[in-house]
Amino acid sequence: MSELKQRLSDEMKAAMRAKAKLRLATIRMMLAELKRIEVDERIELDDARVLATLDKMQKQRRDSIAQYEAAGRDDLADIEKAELLVIKEFLPQPLSEAELAAMVDAAVSNSGAQGMQDMGKVMALVKPQAQGRADMGAISQLVKARLT
Template identity: 80%
Template sequence: MSELKQRISDEMKAAMRAKQKDRLATIRMILAEIKRIEVDERITPDDARIVATLDKMQKQRRDSISQFEAADRNDLADIEQQELAVIKEFLPQALSEAELISIIDQAVTDSQAQSMQDMGKVMALVKPQVQGRADMGPISQLVKDRLTS
């Protein structure tokens, strides 16, 4: 069992003991998604795959929050916000903007990117380094800015 999955399982047990229903439901949802990957793909996901899954879940929650707020459904947005907070606990610490720029500059240098046509090469180098630690939307904008300057 991966270290991250073990940590999530331990947190589930702690939430059960503390009778934290909302937190427990979110952790069970995370473990169910990991179990789905194990069954569907017949693999034991490593920490990197679990982080990618958590990152996807985080993005889904952000999208739901913005849609619920646009529809003036703050009650549902609050639920998604609570789930997002629990999911974030298991993700690595977010990168600062200076760290992101450094990673992007290194990727541009490594891929010898010259123009916007090379954006795919740069993003392919950047994504594994920032997975779960930064939102890809702003990163893509930073890469565009870097390649057009």
């Protein structure tokens, strides 16, 4: 079992003991999504894939928050915000702007990218390093700015 999945399982037990309903429900939701992927693809998830899945769940929560707030449903937005906080606990520390810029610069020089046609090469180098630590949309914007 991956280290991150084990940590999620341990935190679920702790949430049960503490009777933290929202935290428990969110952790169960994360574990259920990981289990669904394992069953569908018949694989055992490693930490990198778990991080990618949690990152996707984080993005889904951000999108839901924006939609609920636009619709004036602050009650539902608050639930999504609470879930987002729990998900963030299991993701690595976010990268600072300087770290992100340095990572993009290194990827551009390592890939030998000359223009926008090489954006895929740069993103392929940056994505594994930044997974779960930065918004891929922001990274994409940074790469586009650097390549133009």
